[in-house]
Amino acid sequence: MEQGRRRLTADDWAAAALDAIGERGLAGVAVEPLATRLGTTKGSFYWHFTHRDALIEAALALWERRFTEATIADLAAETDPRARLRLLLTQVADHAGRRGAAAANLLASADHELVAPVVRRVVRRRLDYMIELFQEIGFPPETAERRALLGYAAYVGHDELETRLPGVLALGGDTGRDDGRLAAYVDSVLELLLHGAPARP
Known part of the structure; x- marks a missing residue:
């Protein structure tokens, strides 16, 4: 029986595979264990996919839709670029570690033939988005690019630390604590990234 008689979709399998990547990297994407996790059989897998690589691609x-395009779309309602940047930094810091494990493991597999083009596209998309934010704030293009690179490098480092050494940064985030440390951290990062920014119009 598939999840209380509900027919599993390709996205159900993709989500389970993404969870497995977060736990064990690409090696965690194995059909039989995923079928057990989903409460189904290998037949369900072969209904949607012809082989394991197709599942990895899904x-x-x-991952690209959920953690890049959806995030950017969610921020679109905020018209102030400084506020958008703060929301972005808060989201990525809050989701680091447990929910960011898939990203860390994908970066570790960035030389894999299936992973490489997607990771490169995602990183480029994220950097371009941040560059646009800094330009909207008023930085010239070259400065905007440097600030975006610095901000993104800080995010990747933060995510890696929380994934490999959970709790070492003691900022709360996915642990559920709300004692102000995460907000203070985001404020300090913003202060550095926006140092010398043009005055608000």
């Missing part, structure tokens, strides 16, 4: 596409 998981990568889901």
